[in-house]
Amino acid sequence: MKEKITETSILLFGKKGFSQTSIQDIVTELHVTKGTFYYHFPSKEQLLMDIHQDYITNLIARQELIVHDRIYSQQDKLTAIIRLLINDIADKGPSARVFSREVRHLGPKNMQRIKQDRDQFRLNIEAVIKAGMQQGELKADLRADMIAFGILGVTNWSYNWFKTDGEVSEEELVTIFSEMILTGIGS
Amino acid sequence: MKEKITETSILLFGKKGFSQTSIQDIVTELHVTKGTFYYHFPSKEQLLMDIHQDYITNLIARQELIVHDRIYSQQDKLTAIIRLLINDIADKGPSARVFSREVRHLGPKNMQRIKQDRDQFRLNIEAVIKAGMQQGELKADLRADMIAFGILGVTNWSYNWFKTDGEVSEEELVTIFSEMILTGIGS
Amino acid sequence: MKEKITETSILLFGKKGFSQTSIQDIVTELHVTKGTFYYHFPSKEQLLMDIHQDYITNLIARQELIVHDRIYSQQDKLTAIIRLLINDIADKGPSARVFSREVRHLGPKNMQRIKQDRDQFRLNIEAVIKAGMQQGELKADLRADMIAFGILGVTNWSYNWFKTDGEVSEEELVTIFSEMILTGIGS
Amino acid sequence: MKEKITETSILLFGKKGFSQTSIQDIVTELHVTKGTFYYHFPSKEQLLMDIHQDYITNLIARQELIVHDRIYSQQDKLTAIIRLLINDIADKGPSARVFSREVRHLGPKNMQRIKQDRDQFRLNIEAVIKAGMQQGELKADLRADMIAFGILGVTNWSYNWFKTDGEVSEEELVTIFSEMILTGIGS
DNA sequence: AATGAATGAGTCTTCATTCAT
DNA sequence: GATGAATGAAGACTCATTCAT
Numbered sequence: 009m010k011e012k013i014t015e016t017s018i019l020l021f022g023k024k025g026f027s028q029t030s031i032q033d034i035v036t037e038l039h040v041t042k043g044t045f046y047y048h049f050p051s052k053e054q055l056l057m058d059i060h061q062d063y064i065t066n067l068i069a070r071q072e073l074i075v076h077d078r079i080y081s082q083q084d085k086l087t088a089i090i091r092l093l094i095n096d097i098a099d100k101g102p103s104a105r106v107f108s109r110e111v112r113h114l115g116p117k118n119m120q121r122i123k124q125d126r127d128q129f130r131l132n133i134e135a136v137i138k139a140g141m142q143q144g145e146l147k148a149d150l151r152a153d154m155i156a157f158g159i160l161g162v163t164n165w166s167y168n169w170f171k172t173d174g175e176v177s178e179e180e181l182v183t184i185f186s187e188m189i190l191t192g193i194g195s
Numbered sequence: 196m197k198e199k200i201t202e203t204s205i206l207l208f209g210k211k212g213f214s215q216t217s218i219q220d221i222v223t224e225l226h227v228t229k230g231t232f233y234y235h236f237p238s239k240e241q242l243l244m245d246i247h248q249d250y251i252t253n254l255i256a257r258q259e260l261i262v263h264d265r266i267y268s269q270q271d272k273l274t275a276i277i278r279l280l281i282n283d284i285a286d287k288g289p290s291a292r293v294f295s296r297e298v299r300h301l302g303p304k305n306m307q308r309i310k311q312d313r314d315q316f317r318l319n320i321e322a323v324i325k326a327g328m329q330q331g332e333l334k335a336d337l338r339a340d341m342i343a344f345g346i347l348g349v350t351n352w353s354y355n356w357f358k359t360d361g362e363v364s365e366e367e368l369v370t371i372f373s374e375m376i377l378t379g380i381g382s
Numbered sequence: 383m384k385e386k387i388t389e390t391s392i393l394l395f396g397k398k399g400f401s402q403t404s405i406q407d408i409v410t411e412l413h414v415t416k417g418t419f420y421y422h423f424p425s426k427e428q429l430l431m432d433i434h435q436d437y438i439t440n441l442i443a444r445q446e447l448i449v450h451d452r453i454y455s456q457q458d459k460l461t462a463i464i465r466l467l468i469n470d471i472a473d474k475g476p477s478a479r480v481f482s483r484e485v486r487h488l489g490p491k492n493m494q495r496i497k498q499d500r501d502q503f504r505l506n507i508e509a510v511i512k513a514g515m516q517q518g519e520l521k522a523d524l525r526a527d528m529i530a531f532g533i534l535g536v537t538n539w540s541y542n543w544f545k546t547d548g549e550v551s552e553e554e555l556v557t558i559f560s561e562m563i564l565t566g567i568g569s
Numbered sequence: 570m571k572e573k574i575t576e577t578s579i580l581l582f583g584k585k586g587f588s589q590t591s592i593q594d595i596v597t598e599l600h601v602t603k604g605t606f607y608y609h610f611p612s613k614e615q616l617l618m619d620i621h622q623d624y625i626t627n628l629i630a631r632q633e634l635i636v637h638d639r640i641y642s643q644q645d646k647l648t649a650i651i652r653l654l655i656n657d658i659a660d661k662g663p664s665a666r667v668f669s670r671e672v673r674h675l676g677p678k679n680m681q682r683i684k685q686d687r688d689q690f691r692l693n694i695e696a697v698i699k700a701g702m703q704q705g706e707l708k709a710d711l712r713a714d715m716i717a718f719g720i721l722g723v724t725n726w727s728y729n730w731f732k733t734d735g736e737v738s739e740e741e742l743v744t745i746f747s748e749m750i751l752t753g754i755g756s
Numbered sequence: 757a758a759t760g761a762a763t764g765a766g767t768c769t770t771c772a773t774t775c776a777t
Numbered sequence: 778g779a780t781g782a783a784t785g786a787a788g789a790c791t792c793a794t795t796c797a798t
Binding site for chain 6: 591592593603604607612613
């Protein structure tokens, strides 16, 4: 049941947003009562935290597999990270969407905790960029931090518009974005 | 008074988000009563619509000045559009933030209307890209639509993290992002 | 309306206690809705505070009239204070009952504030006793503080059992208690 | 286990009051689950009843030992009853406090039953007073019933303020109160 | 004896909205 | 233009209680 609640919540949060989704909505969907929800979760916020935590822990783990890979070039790593994020739109779509949007609704403490995780993800990207700069794979004069934000912008924004069943496939999108970032669009 | 309500609302929506800001919050800030609000606006949603509309109408107007400029190259135009969006973080900060976040809280009809405006903004970017492709300023084989989404991602995401009083100035950020997009980060 | 809410609440708190009385109970009794309650009071606790404050402020004022009287002997003052409390069972019955019972349901801050008022009332009694001891009206070796608690016990406990329409009138009860305290029951 | 539940409940009721203590609070404290509680008690109210019953049965038993004593004078008996109640603040503190406060939370039937026990306790005091009056130990014109209420007020009120580790010892308090009642405070 | 899951009625509170004045 | 009072629907959360295992 706990899992069912989590799944349903992810779906509903993804569809209507966190504040717009009431506990009633969640339990009605599952044909159980509010008491059931509160038997499994101490609060709505904690549920959101759990979702966040599950998602980002797994995400960072997969990211670090990429980052610490011995064979990939740094450019490959960036592409792989972009792929990681874009793929999740399909695989964990709603979960990913929830992740990228609802932080503002958390209390200061939880906000802080989540922020740390996100920072780590971002700093991992930054580290790859810096490595690329040193090894001559990337331009030497980049602001690694800003570029990392830029890459996250490109991918995270996709969660707002990308349809996995659209004209462009995930893998194509990965290629388009990674080329745009690595080689630019200028001729 | 209507203007004062609008301004205060933009500020509060920017700070706490749309759903988290109550009409009571707004009128308390202005030392008036709820009746006053409803004298000027038919609903909270309509207020949000007005804010959106004001903002985006002005934004598109400024974008089209750029797009139809006779002197700018297409690359310059893209840079100018990036500058337009980044500058607004400072100039119309809260308003811009509201614009980029609170769409989900609109009813379907209003959502639709806003979506059209946003689409137009995006299609204008797409048009510039296509022009650049034809004129040989940009690579010939780009997916103009996806690239437009990519550019919007980079800039819109900035609203979540960019501090105008930080280490990097707006103009520097514009340069960083436009170089990243036009020439890529690869060496 | 605010007054009506206060009055009804006093009645209901008196009958069923603070926690056992829901806001619903109060507004149902008045044929209004919960919104109305919260238009006039910020919280249930604040309502209780208001009731307390109203009651005790008035009570202390009347007590101090007695305490500072120039003609009364100290013994007369004690009797008058007993009368003050016993009379309130009839006049402000429920209010008095609420006052003497529901402190535990207040938050620490409000608890503190009420405690101060009560302490003042008690210390005023203590002061009268001490004056009586000095002036030879009362035994010289009393623990004024404990006696003050004793007197309060006798009167406050009455709120639990005394019926103003019973066999014993208020004034008779005052006489019985003040004689018991001043001259004792031993022969 | 049943005893452990009872003990813990007494403690918690004493600390936070009956309504403010949830069954969850009780079982959490004991590291068991709610099912366990309901295996041993049919309801929260019944638990309160049991506590009451246990306490008052024992109390009345001890009171009657005093009342029927052949050596004590009636004055001594009153003092002994006062001692009985004051001592219980220390010995059975929480239990006694619960007893003197939470009656209101019982259903009418249980309320009735408790009331009878309390009445008996009070009537026993009244009987002692009447005996004292007849035997010339006490003033002849007392309202024994009201005096009994007065004595109960003095002692029961102590449960609200008396600290056993304070400046005044239990035995001192007994002396103070019994002197106040028997000989009065007037000089 | 004890547990874990579920219930459902109830709690306080919030809030957008209405409307007579 | 603006106010004050009231509404009613909805919100998150609590809790005594039940019951199959």
